[in-house]
Each structure stands twice: as structure tokens, then as C-alpha cells.
Amino acid sequence: MRVVIADDAPLIREGVARLLTENGVEVVDEAGDAETLLASVRDLSPDVALVDIRMPPTHTDEGLRAAREIRSRYPGTAVLVLSQHLEPDYALRLVEEKPERVGYLMKERVGRVQQLLDALQRVAGGECVVDRAVVDELLAQRRRADPIAELTSREREILALMAEGRSNRGISRTLWLSPKTVETHIRGAFAKLGITEAPEDNRRVLAVLAYLRR
Structure with a gap:
């Protein structure tokens, strides 16, 4: 060579x-x-x-x-x-x-x-x-460029239901999860998407928008 x-x-x-x-x-x-x-x-x-x-x-x-x-x-x-x-x-x-x-x-x-x-x-x-x-x-x-890629399959599933307009209670019933577990997954998704400082309703909207833009 x-x-x-x-x-x-x-x-x-x-x-x-x-x-x-x-x-x-x-x-x-x-x-x-x-x-x-x-x-x-x-x-x-x-x-x-x-x-x-x-x-x-x-x-x-x-x-x-x-x-x-x-x-x-x-x-x-x-x-x-x-x-x-x-x-x-x-x-x-x-x-x-x-x-x-x-x-x-x-x-x-x-x-x-x-x-x-x-x-x-x-x-x-x-x-x-x-x-x-x-x-x-x-x-x-x-x-880092695509925070959606960091979400777990459960977090994505919950975001998809949020995009459909479901409340935490509705998500809980659909997925057969406790409300506390749903809240834990939502907090995890917010953190990974960098959505931390906003009223709860606004954070839900921001999270859904991030999910829909993927």
C-alpha cells in the first residue's frame, strides 16, 4: 500500500x-x-x-x-x-x-x-x-437539536393525547395510568422540551406545538 x-x-x-x-x-x-x-x-x-x-x-x-x-x-x-x-x-x-x-x-x-x-x-x-x-x-x-427524540414512548403517547385536547384525567383513563403517573410523565416531557417557566395551560400548548412540529 x-x-x-x-x-x-x-x-x-x-x-x-x-x-x-x-x-x-x-x-x-x-x-x-x-x-x-x-x-x-x-x-x-x-x-x-x-x-x-x-x-x-x-x-x-x-x-x-x-x-x-x-x-x-x-x-x-x-x-x-x-x-x-x-x-x-x-x-x-x-x-x-x-x-x-x-x-x-x-x-x-x-x-x-x-x-x-x-x-x-x-x-x-x-x-x-x-x-x-x-x-x-x-x-x-x-x-440536542431535536428534543422530541429525547422523549420516551410513553411521554410521546401522552403528548399525542394532549394534542387531541385530553385533560390529565382523560389521559389517565385512556392509558389506564394513575393521575399522579400521568403528571410525572408530563413534567418529564416539559423538562426535556425546555418548557419550565410558564403557567400550566401555556406549558401544555407549548408542548403540543413542539410535538406537532416534529
Whole structure:
């Protein structure tokens, strides 16, 4: 397997290159910036480009933009991003366009050389590899963006009955629950929806509106 390594930190770049070489990977070039990386991929057609996100000149997303350009212009080269920072939005932008021959790993979570070798082999073979920490954060973001997703099935059921205009007593009779249990579920739903400081009737309306907008 032929690999190009792109990282603006020479010690990291050279260290990774040495580890890969010692384990049978051919490191065909090393790049300290996105422009050099793109030229290397163009001229050498490596199997995989191992890329850091933050590179010169601004140290923001140059590596990510280079990775996306590689995927667009040089589809024969797989891309594995190895980042020091947990940036799930970047990972999503990289992966969602075409979830194959691409990966995103956290440097601090690659504890063994074999993990990196395995990820390189997998993306070179056409797979998509994403660090579990990135997946967890993306799911957490989705839950934060959609509080309805946080509700239990019982809380959703009660909100649906509230949307039909049922009182707590009516909900209690319909679901064969005690009024106290219904009130507990309603308070839980209000808390998850961020509806805490309002008169009871207004809170019911706000909760129903949140449910109907889902």
C-alpha cells in the first residue's frame, strides 16, 4: 500500500512515516501543507492520503478542504483524516458526500499502530471508517437539536393525547395510568422540551406545538 502523509508538524509527520514504513507501508511522500499534498496526490497517485485537518496557512480547515478535493478530483486515492480535534461537523461534511474510501480518526484514540494500519487498509479497500467519538458526538448533537427524540414512548403517547385536547384525567383513563403517573410523565416531557417557566395551560400548548412540529 502506497501512502502520502500530510501534517504540518514535522515530528508527527516523520514519526507516523517511520511507524508505517516499519510495518510494510510504502510512504511515497510527506507534505506540510495542503498545496504540497494535492501536488503529491496528483503526481504520485497513492492508495491513501493520510491527512491532518488543520494546516497552513490559517490552521483551520485547509486539510479538510484538500481531502474533499482529493475525493472529487482523484477518486482512486482514499482519504483518512487523522485529527487532533473532535470536529464532528467536519467529519460529516467529509463523509456524507460519498461514504466510501474515506475515514476520520482521532489521533489521541489511535493507541496502537495496528489500529492505524487497519484503518488504512479498510479505506483503501473501499470502506468508510469513523471514530466512535465522532459518531457519539453527532448523535448527541442530533438529540440536542431535536428534543422530541429525547422523549420516551410513553411521554410521546401522552403528548399525542394532549394534542387531541385530553385533560390529565382523560389521559389517565385512556392509558389506564394513575393521575399522579400521568403528571410525572408530563413534567418529564416539559423538562426535556425546555418548557419550565410558564403557567400550566401555556406549558401544555407549548408542548403540543413542539410535538406537532416534529
